[in-house]
Amino acid sequence: MRLRNLLFPYYPIRDRLLGLWARRYLSKLNIRKGSASELPPKAIDLALLHRAIITRRPKVVLEFGVGFSTIIMGQALKQVGGHLWTVDASKAWLENTRAKLTDEPVTLIHSAVQVTGMCHRYVELPDIVPDMINLDGPDKSDIPGWDGPPISADVLHYLPRLQPGCLLVIDGRFTNVEYLKSMCGSRWEWRRDDRLRRTEAVLKSVGAT
């Protein structure tokens, strides 16, 4: 029997404790909530992203999918001296987030999404070498003619330049996780948490496999 199955009865307790920790963690930060019509911030996701930056101290972070994560990661990067590049297809949500930012080191990029075969990618991608990537976009409604779960190939665009130790965080998007695993899985160490709907992967090696 897998350890995960043995531990299963305790997962609700873990999730509850994690939720308490996340709310406490975020109470010291400034999420800058928006209007009631917005999707609310997800405390655990935001706290884990913030903590990942504080502990790993990346200098260049790339994000697909603007939102509260942009604000929280921007605050963490200001603390550690890094920069965040966030790409999104929605001008309205980019402006919504821009209005909530103050002096965080964040560059917001508007880009259309292009469908290429069985996947899609943003057209405008920043020319950077990220040492952390947060994959949480695009929204399905921003992918022209797309029917089904999002399968972004944007991470693959950066693969030749990524260095070992690069952290990839994927919010939900399990079809996308499986796609990326099939394309470059053996180079990464994967940790998928179905209950938190969150996957983390750390790049182990570069070059030919």
Ligand SMILES: C[S@@+](CC[C@H](N)C(=O)[O-])C[C@H]1O[C@@H](n2cnc3c(N)ncnc32)[C@H](O)[C@@H]1O
């Ligand atoms: C899953 S959301 C991205 C959320 C963001 N990464 C975060 O964790 O806060 C996907 C898309 O929804 C849009 N969006 C951003 N903030 C939003 C909000 N508060 N409510 C609804 N949609 C939002 C953006 O266009 C974004 O690409």
